[in-house]
Amino acid sequence: MSSYRVTCMVYVEYNGVCDGTGTVRACVFDQNGRNRWKRRPARWYMAKCGVHLRxxxxxxxxxxxxxxxxxxxxxxxxxxxxxxxxxxxxxxxxxxxxxxxxxxxxxxxxxxxxxxxxxxxxxxxxxxxxxxxxxxxxxxxxxxxxxxxxxxxxxxxxxxxxxxxxxxxxxxxxxxxxxxxxxxxxxxxxxxxxxxxxxxxxxxxxxxxxxxxxxxxxxxxxxxKDVSMAFYPCQLPWLPTLRACVNHCKRRGQGCCSHICICGNG
Known part of the structure; x- marks a missing residue:
């Protein structure tokens, strides 16, 4: 694929709140953009949505x-x-x-x-x-x-x-x-x-x-007679095998962080 975008829905539990209550975040990887994961600021998506999940x-x-x-x-x-x-x-x-x-x-x-x-x-x-x-x-x-x-x-x-x-x-x-x-x-x-x-x-x-x-x-x-195209939900095993660097990147998104962080924070 020469051009693609991946959107991940991430569930985040609130600190100090019982019953696992939390919210969701959208993380986007855009091949045509700056080629790195971009997490939306909390005030941006919380203000737009305010979704609280159990x-x-x-x-x-x-x-x-x-x-x-x-x-x-x-x-x-x-x-x-x-x-x-x-x-x-x-x-x-x-x-x-x-x-x-x-x-x-x-x-x-x-x-x-x-x-x-x-x-x-x-x-x-x-x-x-x-x-x-x-x-x-x-x-x-x-x-x-x-x-x-x-x-x-x-x-x-x-x-x-x-x-x-x-x-x-x-x-x-x-x-x-x-x-x-x-x-x-x-x-x-x-x-x-x-x-x-x-x-x-x-x-x-x-x-x-x-x-x-x-x-x-x-x-x-x-x-x-048959179904040529069927879709089924896919859930990664826990712990997920998909890895991502969660630290602030000191290389402006140019570091190879898929497996080993080289930004100086690891």
């Missing part, structure tokens, strides 16, 4: 869409988002009836809201960088709901209101597909295999080799 285990990466990366915060109806063009963390509120994915309890129930509605994935709604965001939600009865919102990137960057675009019951809509078996979608929630612009690929928990796609605009379903 620990890194409560955050789950959901995906990438419309030039933005999305994380779900367990137990909250908000998304943590990071824009590629600005590297600023923001909070995006979800509709009151859904919650971000859970890592501990199977579902959260909200008084007066739909029961057990959980966000599974984020999808670019229409491509062409037009700013339409879709979130894919499933409940305990395997009812698929698609909520949409828009972001006007070129005016003020604000998000619009959430709208329930479509919903369908997976057991009913997939009955006529080749390979469907009685008993699908009865015991556990279906799983999202992968997403692409305007569509999502799912599989029943009972048989993960049987997959089908849903067009988010028309809600038409079709059986998938």
């Amino acid at each position: 620990g890194s285990d409560y955050v789950r990466f959901l995906g990438h869409a419309i030039d933005t990366m999305f994380w779900g915060i367990e137990g909250d109806n908000v998304l943590l988002i990071l824009h590629e063009w600005s590297t600023e963390f923001e909070i995006l509120c979800l509709p009151y009836c859904i919650r971000a994915p859970t890592m501990i309890a199977p579902y959260f129930t909200i008084a007066g809201a739909l029961r057990g509605v959980e966000l599974q994935a984020v999808v670019d709604g229409n491509g062409n960088n037009k700013g339409k965001l879709c979130v894919i939600c499933l409940d305990q009865e395997n009812v698929l709901r698609v909520f949409t919102t828009w972001r006007d990137r070129y005016v003020n960057g604000e998000w619009g209101e959430w709208v329930l675009q479509n919903s369908l019951r997976l057991a009913a809509i997939t009955t006529g597909l080749s390979g469907y078996k009685e008993g699908y979608f009865r015991s556990n929630t279906a799983k999202v295999v992968t997403v692409k612009v305007g569509s999502v690929v799912l599989t029943p928990a009972e048989e993960t080799t049987w997959m089908f796609s849903v067009d988010l605009e028309t809600m038409e379903v079709a059986k998938c």
Whole structure:
């Protein structure tokens, strides 16, 4: 790769605060810039975001869409988002009836809201960088709901209101597909295999080799013979093998600090 940029999300615990409460930082490596890691000043990102988290285990990466990366915060109806063009963390509120994915309890129930509605994935709604965001939600009865919102990137960057675009019951809509078996979608929630612009690929928990796609605009379903491109979260083993010099560089970013610091601070 002749030109690339790497963005890292770093969780930092607060000193003197219990329960592992902390915040997040964005570190950017830009090959076209000064060729070094740049950590944003604390007052810059804290003032912009002010995100307080209960620990890194409560955050789950959901995906990438419309030039933005999305994380779900367990137990909250908000998304943590990071824009590629600005590297600023923001909070995006979800509709009151859904919650971000859970890592501990199977579902959260909200008084007066739909029961057990959980966000599974984020999808670019229409491509062409037009700013339409879709979130894919499933409940305990395997009812698929698609909520949409828009972001006007070129005016003020604000998000619009959430709208329930479509919903369908997976057991009913997939009955006529080749390979469907009685008993699908009865015991556990279906799983999202992968997403692409305007569509999502799912599989029943009972048989993960049987997959089908849903067009988010028309809600038409079709059986998938295979999935040519699937994405899975990657987590570095602890301790991470990625090394970085955290000291102030005395060589103005020109030192080779990937393994051994030569800045005079080591």
